[in-house]
Amino acid sequence: MSKRARALAIWRETGRRLGVTEYSGGGFGDYSGPDTEDYMKPKNLYDAAALATGIGFTAVSGASNIIGMAQSGKWDLSKMVPSFDTGNNDIPGLSQAFDQMTQQLEEITETLQKGGMIQVDIDVDSNGVPTVSFTKAGLA
Structure with missing residues (x-):
């Protein structure tokens, strides 16, 4: 018996002794294999709004140098490249x-x-x- 087969047999026996239901498709205890669900996908309106807010703050942070220069009236070509700050939720200005x-x-x-x-x-x-x-x- 291979090492993997022996480990699976021990795993199944442990589940059986603990009273966990084994499923015909494999796995037991509500786990049946790799999770293929996209956990980042919004599941409701609140999740979608939170995601949109984060995207908005990131977009504004990318344009923060341009917004700052527009407010001050002093333009600096070295600051024209957007710099995204995903950890900041402050809107410039x-x-x-x-x-x-x-x-x-x-x-x-x-x-x-x-x-x-x-x-x-x-x-x-x-x-x-x-x-x-x-x-x-x-x-x-």
Whole structure:
């Protein structure tokens, strides 16, 4: 008896003694051979959304140098090659935009706490896109 055949016989005997059902196609205990299922394939909408989000962050990280140069207005040809960072989930420029928005909200809060007033102008263009501007009004 070959070494492999002896090992399989021991394996089957062990399963039999433990009360595990043996299947006619081979294998036992719900294992019947190599797994051919693609474990990365999304199984539901949540998996698909998570995969799409990861792809989006990777794509944005690849364009981060170009986005940074466009925001600053200073172009550097050595940074034109995309560099993908799959471990980063920061969108370039977004954190700076949040910082600016937070700073403006803090100024508005400070003005209101001092008893000042804020004038809000909302303009809607022909495409239906609103533009909002806040201005200090009165004494503060």
